Amino acid sequence: DQQVKQNSPSLSVQEGRISILNCDYTNSMFDYFLWYKKYPAEGPTFLISISSIKDKNEDGRFTVFLNKSAKHLSLHIVPSQPGDSAVYFCAAINAGNNRKLIWGLGTSLAVNP
């Protein structure tokens, strides 16, 4: 039973355009959501997070939106750059309970020059 789902295994975008990566979750107890980026042969790297009390968090070219009623979050990258090509993982946690992150399976983003 996957509590965090990334329904698009891959996404291809032109350089300079917007990349939108989506994530759905089922557990309403999650109170913190994170995005990680992973390059081949490296470990995941933390990118951006959002608390469940917010609906938007922005960091440079990266913005995460949270829609609690729909149990949906998205990561927007504007403008997309070739160096953004990586696998992006969505993760969620019930931070009050433990440190156990629940991960999606990832979306592979390709930004074409």
Add this chain to the structure above:
Amino acid sequence: DAGVIQSPRHEVTEMGQEVTLRCKPISGHDYLFWYRQTMMRGLELLIYFNNNVPIDDSGMPEDRFSAKMPNASFSTLKIQPSEPRDSAVYFCASSSPGRGAGELFFGEGSRLTVL
């Protein structure tokens, strides 16, 4: 600053052999996590420690897997005996008390192949 250091980066072994994976967390981090990544199941948490004490090992697949953290700067994940289905990339991660929950720093991983 040095990141999380894992060794070996690659391990190829035969079924039935013992495998030991090693991790050095970032200095000052009080949480340490062991993850396994496979194509089918993605990233799975195996076990995590807080201040060297195991907190949740519910993700450890079976008794063949064991993990220890004898001090704040070293942890091991051991598989004995190893089986082909254990083939995966194993990641170690650590986190700092000053960071948000879920903000982990990962090592580069140990790719295990069991023949």
